[in-house]
Amino acid sequence: MFTIIGERINTTLNQVKDAVEKRDADYITNDVKKQTQHGATYIDVNAGARIGHEEEDIKWLLEVVQKATDLPLCIDSPDPAILEMAYDLVEKTPMVNSISLEKDRFDPMVSFLKGKECRIIALCMDDSGMPKSAEDVISRAKAIVKELENIGMKRNDIFVDPLIQPLSVDGNNGPIAMEAVKTIMQDLEGVHTTGGLSNISYGLPQRKIINRIFLVMMMANGFDSAIMDPLDKDIMAALKTGEMIAGHDNFCMNFIKSVRSGEIKA
Known part of the structure; x- marks a missing residue:
C-alpha cells in the first residue's frame, strides 16, 4: 500500500x-x-522555521500531536541533534527525515541511527x-542504501x-525523477521511494493539477510513498484510482468505498 506522509504540521506554513x-x-x-481521518500513514512534524526555537517547539508539537492521533510520526529536521x-519523545516507531551523503550530516546521523528502531x-x-x-x-x-545496510537497516525501512x-x-x-524512481525500485529491491510531491509544480500556475498528474505518473514508475497533503481531495482521489489501476486494491473495494462516501467524485 502507498505510504502517505501527511505534510501539514510544518512551521514553514504560516498558520502552523x-x-x-x-x-x-x-x-x-x-x-x-x-x-488521520483522511488517510495519512504518518504525520510529519517539522518545527524548523522559527530559528532558535526548534527544540522547544518540536517538544511542544510532539506532545500535542501524539495526543491527537494514534498514527506514527515522521520526525523532520535538518539537525541530527x-x-x-x-526520537526519545515519540511513543511509536517513527520515520526519521532525513539522512543524506553530505559528510556533515551523514556522520552524526549514522552514529544516531545505529541500533535504533525506525x-x-x-x-x-x-x-x-x-x-x-x-x-x-x-x-x-x-x-546511501549500501551505507544504511552496513549499519543494520533493512531495505523495507529505507525510503x-x-x-x-x-x-x-x-x-x-x-x-529525471520518473526514470530515477523506476531504476531505484528495480535495482534496489525492497526499498521504498518518497519525496515532496509538490516540489514539481513550484513557480507554476494551477499547481494542484500538476501535482495530481505527476503523482499518478510517478506511481506508474514504482513510486510508493509521498510527502503530501491528505486533505487535498483531488490528489487523494487520483492516488486511490491509481492504486486500483495498478492492481493494489482487491476487488476495487477501496475505490468503491471512496466513491460511495463522496470522497471521489466525477
Missing part, C-alpha cells in the same frame, strides 16, 4: 507557525485529526550538491528521496 508561536493546541489537534532528541528517509544529496541527472540520483541512492525539483527550473526534472 502562528499556532506554534501562540501554543494553540486546538488548531494543531484539529488538523492532525483531519489528516533535534532528531535524536525527538524508518529513514534517505536523500539523494551529497557534497557536490543537488543531482543533475537520473544517473546522479541512482548512483547516490545505491551508495529513498530522489529530490524532486521544479519543472519551472528545468523541464527535464519530471522525466
